[in-house]
Amino acid sequence: MVVLNRIYTRTGDDGTTALGSGERRPKYDLRIATYGTVDETNAAIGVVRLHLAEARELDGMLGLIQNDLFDLGADLAVPEREGKAERLRMLATQVERLERDIDRLNEKLAPLTSFILPGGTPAAAHLHVARTICRRAERVMVELAAKPDEPVSAAAIHYINRLSDFLFVAARVMNDNGAGDVLWVPGQNR
Known part of the structure; x- marks a missing residue:
C-alpha cells in the first residue's frame, strides 16, 4: 500500500528524483521521461472519461487501463536487475485483456x-490525443529498452503498443462506430 503523508519532500530540489529502487537519477533521465510520458497518457485518458457519460462499457475499459498504466509506471520505476527482489511487473494477461477489448470494439466497425484525421466527437478527439501521447511513450520506452543497462520488460512494450491500437479503435467507436470518422483525402487542398 502507498501512504503519502507529505506531498513535498524537497529531495528533488537538486534536479534528481528517486526510482522505486531508491536509486537517484536526473529528472531528465530517459527512464524518468518514459514513465512520465506513461503518466501523461493516463492523464489524457482521464480527460477522455469526462466525455463518456453514455458509453459505460468503454468507460469501464478505460478505468482498467488507467490502473494498468500505474502498474506500467511501477514496472518502469524499478528496473529489473539480476539478483534483485521482484517488483510489480506488467503481465501478458494484461496485454491479452487489451487485445480482447480491441477485438470487441472493432467488430462493430x-x-x-x-486514414483518419483526429477529430469527430469531443470524446473521439480526446482519444486521438491520448493515442498520440501513448505513441510517444512507446517511442521513448523502446529507446530506453535499446540501452544495454536499461531493461524494460517485453510485456511493458507489448502493452503500450497495444494501448495505442485500443485508443484508435475506441476513437472510431465514439465517432458513431466509424460513421463520423473524419477521413483523410490525399492531395485535397492542392
Whole structure:
C-alpha cells in the first residue's frame, strides 16, 4: 500500500528524483521521461472519461487501463536487475485483456478505406490525443529498452503498443462506430 503523508519532500530540489529502487537519477533521465510520458497518457485518458457519460462499457475499459498504466509506471520505476527482489511487473494477461477489448470494439466497425484525421466527437478527439501521447511513450520506452543497462520488460512494450491500437479503435467507436470518422483525402487542398 502507498501512504503519502507529505506531498513535498524537497529531495528533488537538486534536479534528481528517486526510482522505486531508491536509486537517484536526473529528472531528465530517459527512464524518468518514459514513465512520465506513461503518466501523461493516463492523464489524457482521464480527460477522455469526462466525455463518456453514455458509453459505460468503454468507460469501464478505460478505468482498467488507467490502473494498468500505474502498474506500467511501477514496472518502469524499478528496473529489473539480476539478483534483485521482484517488483510489480506488467503481465501478458494484461496485454491479452487489451487485445480482447480491441477485438470487441472493432467488430462493430466497418473496415477503413482511408486514414483518419483526429477529430469527430469531443470524446473521439480526446482519444486521438491520448493515442498520440501513448505513441510517444512507446517511442521513448523502446529507446530506453535499446540501452544495454536499461531493461524494460517485453510485456511493458507489448502493452503500450497495444494501448495505442485500443485508443484508435475506441476513437472510431465514439465517432458513431466509424460513421463520423473524419477521413483523410490525399492531395485535397492542392
